[in-house]
Amino acid sequence: MRNIVVVVAVAAMLAVAGCGGGGDTSQPAPAPEQPGAQAPAPSAGGTKVEVEMSEFKFEMEPIQIAPGKVTFEIENVGTVEHSFIIEEFGVKTEQIRPGQKVTVTADAKAGSYTAICDVAGHKEAGMTLQLTVK
Numbered sequence: 001m002r003n004i005v006v007v008v009a010v011a012a013m014l015a016v017a018g019c020g021g022g023g024d025t026s027q028p029a030p031a032p033e034q035p036g037a038q039a040p041a042p043s044a045g046g047t048k049v050e051v052e053m054s055e056f057k058f059e060m061e062p063i064q065i066a067p068g069k070v071t072f073e074i075e076n077v078g079t080v081e082h083s084f085i086i087e088e089f090g091v092k093t094e095q096i097r098p099g100q101k102v103t104v105t106a107d108a109k110a111g112s113y114t115a116i117c118d119v120a121g122h123k124e125a126g127m128t129l130q131l132t133v134k
């Protein structure tokens with residue numbers, strides 16, 4: 001009697017597996033429309049921010065920007081390598097050599113952020129800068 005029960009249970013499992021295996025026609029729900037999505041729409045190309053890095057500071061112009069696309073044009077005007085990092089933006093450059101110029105873009109959301117250089121000791125030496133997005 002017990003054997004019969006087991007066989008039936010296995011057969012049921014196989015049936016379920018066979019059924020669920022193929023022919024899945026369900027589709028992901030379409031992206032919800034956002035009626036009246038009112039992006040503040042800054043200038044079409046976003047904001048350009050010029051960053052100069054040296055020992056041991058950043059100079060950024062402007063240091064307050066509107067939300068949206070932002071392009072950082074970073075130049076190392078110092079004499080040793082530096083990096084430019086804003087974690088919340090996912091911005092993290094390689095080490096930038098003296099005289100080298102690097103451009104990175106990000107999608108800035110409102111808030112206050114701190115840019116840092118992660119070369120050993122530089123942040124501690126004051127190589128940070130506040131950036132405001134609003």
Ligand SMILES: [Cu+2]
Nearest residue numbers: 082117119122
């Ligand atoms: Cu540095």
